[in-house]
Amino acid sequence: MASIDDPLLLLRQSIAAGSKIIATTSPDSSDEAPLSTATHLIFTHPVRKAVPIDAATRFTSTEGKAVDLRSIYFAWLNHDVAIPEYNAVATKLNDEMAGSATVHMFAFVERLVLFTFLEGASEESEFIKPLAGDKDAATGAGTTATGAALKAAPATSGRAGRGAIDPRLAQIYDGERRMGDRNTVLRGIKPTDFSHVRKLAAPFMTRKPGQAPQPSAATAAAAANASLALNQKPARRPDPIILLSPSASALLRMSNAKAFLEGGRYMPPETNTSTSMLHISRTLKDIDPSRPMRFILVEGPEQFKPEYWNRVVAVFTTGQAWQFKNYRWSNPAELFKHVLGVYLGWRGDEPPEAVRAFGHKVLACSVEKWRDPGQLGAETSRWRDREVVEAIWKGIEANMRAKGWRKDAAPGAI
Structure with a gap:
């Protein structure tokens, strides 16, 4: 249920559905209050959920600090406003809160990444930490239990902002055979250490006359690291x-x-x-x-x-x-x-x-x-x-x- 518990996804789903978001002074109230005095945000989609307005989100600033929900919601309310005007209203809100709280003033690139994510145009960014459910799904990718596929499917559906998975579709997933990838097929779910094979192969790898000397273990390790570096996923090309x-x-x-x-x-x-x-x-x-x-x-x-x-x-x-x-x-x-x-x-x-x-x-x-x-x-x-x-x-x-x-x-x- 990551989509129900995560404030960032709740806000994204509410924006996509056009549902009302209410700032209140109590989790049980429906009376709208100013952001300077509000203590909770009430989300009405996909279910009614009250979230503390100062709750930390998965969005991290360029300084590496988690940005609170009030700052995220305030930035979205002013997403059509130019940056100088946004900074002015943010300063005014900070003055109204008189030190009890402070809204984060987003930089140019932070605003760009945040709005792109909230509008559904991107799924991940260096500023947005992955959900715990995502890490669990990656860790359990090699298991053969069909229940893992059934649990992963609703989380994927929630990340895409489409709500809970259809019960009939869940039943079909439950009957599927999990194939796995090449790593799980060849090596299982745990990495295997084959370093002992090098000692067994050493007698057969002796150098013949006129043959170039074999590289040392340090040289081979450096070459392997260089090969891994070349095979890493390239960085995304920035927008001109x-x-x-x-x-x-x-x-x-x-x-x-x-x-x-x-x-x-x-x-x-x-x-x-x-x-x-x-x-x-x-x-x-x-x-x-x-x-x-x-x-x-x-x-x-x-x-x-x-x-x-x-x-x-x-x-x-x-x-x-x-x-x-x-x-x-x-x-x-x-x-x-x-x-x-x-x-x-x-x-x-x-x-x-x-x-x-x-x-x-x-x-x-x-x-x-x-x-x-x-x-x-x-x-x-x-x-x-x-x-x-x-x-x-x-x-x-x-x-x-x-x-x-x-x-x-x-x-x-x-």
């Missing part, structure tokens, strides 16, 4: 980052970037938007033709760690120098030696003098001027938008290949 211009005069903002870069159609940006981060997908055939690559779009590097700059693949600019004030390279000439620059303007208008001064490191693109769709012939010119988008992605892909992006690896430095 695209920086948009925060200028109000920019044609491409957070509100219309997804429709343009992913859908191939330009729409004017909205003036009021609280979105601080976007995800878009694009298949880059010369880097990874087998699966789409996910890109992260942000307007500023305020929450960047130093290593995030190695993942920046493009910077959209309007030519205004203040945009680069907080960048790793505040000088545009130096910046565009490391990162591809992109300027998007209206067709027929000359790029600003500052953009032309940046040189060939900035890709200048133009889209047809926006006209009210109600006007006659307004839609006939929008077919060129996709042509512009393809040119932008072609430039980004070429720059990524040159910087060392591969199917399973990202560059260590740009």
